[in-house]
Amino acid sequence: MSEEEKLQALVGQMNVIEAYLNDIGSKEAAVGRLMEEGRSAIDAIRNVSNTDQAQTLMPIGIGVYMRAAVASGDKLLISIGSGVAVEKSREDAISYVESRVKELEVALRSMFSQKQELEARMEQTRAEVNALAQKLRSKSG
Numbered sequence: 001m002s003e004e005e006k007l008q009a010l011v012g013q014m015n016v017i018e019a020y021l022n023d024i025g026s027k028e029a030a031v032g033r034l035m036e037e038g039r040s041a042i043d044a045i046r047n048v049s050n051t052d053q054a055q056t057l058m059p060i061g062i063g064v065y066m067r068a069a070v071a072s073g074d075k076l077l078i079s080i081g082s083g084v085a086v087e088k089s090r091e092d093a094i095s096y097v098e099s100r101v102k103e104l105e106v107a108l109r110s111m112f113s114q115k116q117e118l119e120a121r122m123e124q125t126r127a128e129v130n131a132l133a134q135k136l137r138s139k140s141g
Contacts, residue, residue, distance in 0.1 A: 010129045017122045024115045038101040
């Protein structure tokens with residue numbers, strides 16, 4: 001493989017690494033939003049009164065809300081995927097959401113680790129590109 005071809009291959013590798021970094025960044029943002037949503041859900045469960053009927057706004061789509069009355073919040077429905085929901089007590093619901101937030105924290109740490117590895121690989125590849133480009137410039141000059 002000629003040095004020009006090697007340079008092109010390294011630049012291609014950098015483009016792939018950059019795409020992976022962008023993908024991880026997007027996933028980190030999504031996981032961060034889910035974690036915040038989970039924390040907000042925990043706060044809402046804790047703050048809704050157990051006995052009194054509460055007034056709330058219910059989203060019905062595209063930024064439209066409807067006033068709704070929430071009956072006692074002693075039982076909650078938790079979506080477990082595939083359109084299936086289970087009824088749980090307030091305490092069990094909080095525990096479930098807390099465990100999901102912890103899973104998301106683990107996923108976020110994993111993404112951070114992957115991102116660091118990719119950034120190191122990007123720096124290494126960038127150094128190789130710069131060295132090879134310098135070598136090609138000195139040959140042609």
